[in-house]
Amino acid sequence: MGVLRFDNVSKQYSGGHVALADVSFDVGEGEMLFVTGHSGAGKSTLLKLVHLSERPSRGAVLFAERNLLRVHGRKVALHRRDVGVVFQDHRLLADRTVAENVALPLILRGLRRADIARRVRSALERLGLGERERALPTQLSAGEQQRVGIARAIVGEPRLLVADEPTGNLDPTLSAEIMTLFETLPARGTSVLVASHDLALVRRMRKRVLVLDQGRLVDDIRPEELADE
Numbered sequence: 001m002g003v004l005r006f007d008n009v010s011k012q013y014s015g016g017h018v019a020l021a022d023v024s025f026d027v028g029e030g031e032m033l034f035v036t037g038h039s040g041a042g043k044s045t046l047l048k049l050v051h052l053s054e055r056p057s058r059g060a061v062l063f064a065e066r067n068l069l070r071v072h073g074r075k076v077a078l079h080r081r082d083v084g085v086v087f088q089d090h091r092l093l094a095d096r097t098v099a100e101n102v103a104l105p106l107i108l109r110g111l112r113r114a115d116i117a118r119r120v121r122s123a124l125e126r127l128g129l130g131e132r133e134r135a136l137p138t139q140l141s142a143g144e145q146q147r148v149g150i151a152r153a154i155v156g157e158p159r160l161l162v163a164d165e166p167t168g169n170l171d172p173t174l175s176a177e178i179m180t181l182f183e184t185l186p187a188r189g190t191s192v193l194v195a196s197h198d199l200a201l202v203r204r205m206r207k208r209v210l211v212l213d214q215g216r217l218v219d220d221i222r223p224e225e226l227a228d229e
């Protein structure tokens with residue numbers, strides 16, 4: 001069993017708009033892949049179904065051995081421990097320090113203070129933010145803020161990281177740095193699913209690419225195929 005499976009998933013929003021139509025794919029344990037497509041193709045919707053901020057209209061999403069159709073109430077929070085989420089706008093709390101922002105998911109889980117401090121320090125160091133732990137988000141550059149968002153998403157060592165346009169606001173050098181960091185995660189037990197409409201970036205990474213077009217999965221390109229072009 002892989003880490004994620006979409007089984008004939010469709011999503012129709014209440015206004016009637018079909019955002020995903022009959023989408024099926026599997027993500028293996030330790031895989032890193034991209035989902036791409038034009039604006040409105042359904043990329044964000046696909047990620048939202050994984051972290052349960054939306055529900056499918058038809059079909060099933062399986063996370064490891066967990067059928068997300070059956071995850072409700074308190075189990076939603078438990079599920080989200082297994083899925084780290086990175087947004088384009090990083091959504092940091094402006095009145096909390098870098099370290100406090102990163103600690104938040106661990107505080108919610110009720111971990112011991114010493115454990116939290118150790119994990120936060122380690123996540124910040126991996127992101128090159130060891131010196132910035134006492135800064136407030138507004139005192140950081142855009143790239144640093146995005147890295148804090150990533151530290152917060154991986155501090156709990158999730159089984160899957162989903163990232164929605166994580167480099168959307170960043171220059172090419174910072175984007176490349178973030179992608180290089182993402183590439184290290186599978187070896188540490190975190191699979192990675194990145195939504196991006198930046199085709200140049202996606203091609204450079206030479207990973208598997210799911211292509212959405214108006215809600216349909218129209219291609220599932222393997223890294224070997226990209227390398228041959």
Ligand SMILES: Nc1ncnc2c1ncn2[C@@H]1O[C@H](COP(=O)(O)OP(=O)(O)OP(=O)(O)O)[C@@H](O)[C@H]1O
Nearest residue numbers: 013014015017019038039040041042043044045046
């Ligand atoms: N809450 C909602 N209610 C109604 N329609 C929605 C909602 N969220 C998204 N949609 C519609 O569903 C379609 C897919 O949206 P989605 O955000 O998944 O696309 P996307 O590929 O992530 O686009 P972008 O690259 O612009 O973020 C779009 O046509 C969008 O307008």
